[in-house]
Amino acid sequence: MSSLTEDVRRQERAQRILDAAARLILRWGYHKTTLDDISKEAGVAKGTMYLHWKTREELFAALIRREKVEMAEDIRQRIAADPEGATLRGMLKHSALALVKRPLMKAVLLRDMDMLGKLAQSEHSETIYTERLAGFKAYLELLREQNLVRTDLSLKAEMYILSAIFGGFFLVAPLVPEEFILTDEELADMLAETVHCTLEPARSVPSAELQSISHTFMQYLNREMTIEQEQVRQAGLPNLVREEHSR
Amino acid sequence: MSSLTEDVRRQERAQRILDAAARLILRWGYHKTTLDDISKEAGVAKGTMYLHWKTREELFAALIRREKVEMAEDIRQRIAADPEGATLRGMLKHSALALVKRPLMKAVLLRDMDMLGKLAQSEHSETIYTERLAGFKAYLELLREQNLVRTDLSLKAEMYILSAIFGGFFLVAPLVPEEFILTDEELADMLAETVHCTLEPARSVPSAELQSISHTFMQYLNREMTIEQEQVRQAGLPNLVREEHSR
C-alpha cells in the first residue's frame, strides 16, 4: 500500500523527468535525445523511469499529453479572462497565443520532422489531429446552430478555412522574408481578425448567448482534457496499479 | 550565322527537353532524374542538352522559369476573362487556380523537399520568393492608395495575412483528414472569399477604378515576366551567342 505523500513524490519525480525530456528534445530533437540523457538531466537512474513508463515511446507520449493538457488549461484561463473569449475569433486567438510559446506543441501540430523525426508522422500524431478536429467540428456545428458563425458556407468548407487560416499563420512564418515577420501578439491578433472577418456574421452577439456558448466551449475543452489528464495522473502511479486498472 | 528556321527548331528542341525534364521530375523527383534519363525521354543525345544549358542546374532553372512564365500568362488570361479579376480576391483566386494544376510550381512555392530536394532550399528558390513578394508588396501599396484594400492595418501585417492565407490553403491540404479536403475550385473560391472578407473594404468599386487597377496589375505581371521570358528565349540560342550577349 502506497502512502499519500509517497504518491505525491512519485508525481513530482514524473514531472521532473518529463521536464528534463522536454528540455532535451527541444535542444537536440527526438532522435538525439536518449534515455541516458534524460535520466542524467533529471537526476534519476534510468531504471527509475521504467517505474513510470514501460517504454521510451510511452515517455514521450506522456510528455506530449502533458503539454496538451497544460495548453488546454492555458487556453481555458485566457478565454475566461477575455470578455470576447468565447467567440470563434477569441478562441482561435487564445489558442494561437497558447501555441506560440509551446514549441513542442507547435512541432506536433505542424508535423515538424526536424524536431520530432518519425514521431511526427506516427499514427499517434495522426489520430491526435483527427480527434482534435472531430471534436472541434462538433463545436463548430454548435456555433452554426446558434448563428454565431456564417451558415452560408458548408461545414466542410468552414472546417477547411479554419484549418488553413490557423495552420497558415504558423506554417508560412519560416517561408516569408524577415521584414514581414510579426510578433507573437500581432500574429494572434491578425489570425483572430482574419477568422472574425471571414467566418463570423456581422451582428453583435447578446451577452447571454455569449455566456451560454462560453459554457459549451468549456465543456468541449474539459472533455478533451479529462481523458488525457487521467492518463497523465496515472503515469505517477506504480506499474502494478496501472495494469490492474487497465483490465 | 544561324537561319531563322534553325532558331525555331532549336527553340522547339529546347522545349522538348524541358517537357521531358518536367515529366521525369514529377515522376521521380529532382534527385532521381538524371541527364541520361532526360536525353532519352526527349530523344536527343546528352551532348545536345549542353548546347542549350551549361549545367544540369541551369536546365532545371530554365524549367522552373518556363513554368513561372506559363503560369503568369495563365493568370493574366484568367483575370482578363473575369470582370472581378482585377480585385485582390480575383487576383488570388486566379493565382490559386493557376497554381493547383502546376505541381512543379506548387513544389517550388511550398518548398517541397520530397520533390525538389536541395533545389527547394537553394538560394535561387529563396530569391525568387523574396523578389516575388517584393513585387507584390508594391502592387499592394497601390491598392491601398486607391482604397481597394483596408488601410487600417499595416502594410506589413497585410502582407503577412495574405501570405498566411494563400500559403495556408495549400500547406494544410496534406495535414487535414480526407473528409475535409476541398476540390481545386472550392479551394480557390474559399481562398478568394477569405481574402475578400478580411482585406477588402466593404464598398462597391466603380468599374472605372477597376479598369485602372486592372491595367496596373497587368503591368506588374508583365514586368515580372519580361525578365524571365528573355532568359527562356535565350535558352534556345547557341551558347556562343549567349556568351557574347552576357559580356
Add this chain to the structure above:
DNA sequence: AAATGACTAAATCATCTTAATTGGTCATTT
C-alpha cells in the same frame, strides 16, 4: 557546323565489418 554518344573523373551508392550507442532488464544496494 550540328549532333552524337563513348568516355572520364568525381561523386554516389552498396556492402561488409567493426565500433559505439542505446533501450530495456534485473541482481544488488539503500
Add this chain to the structure above:
DNA sequence: AAATGACCAATTAAGATGATTTAGTCATTT
C-alpha cells in the same frame, strides 16, 4: 519496497572498400 546502475542484446553509427552512377567533355560522325 524503492531505487539504482552495471549489464546485455540489439540496433545504429562509422569506416573502409569496391562497384555503380552520373555530370560534363570531346573526338568522331552526320
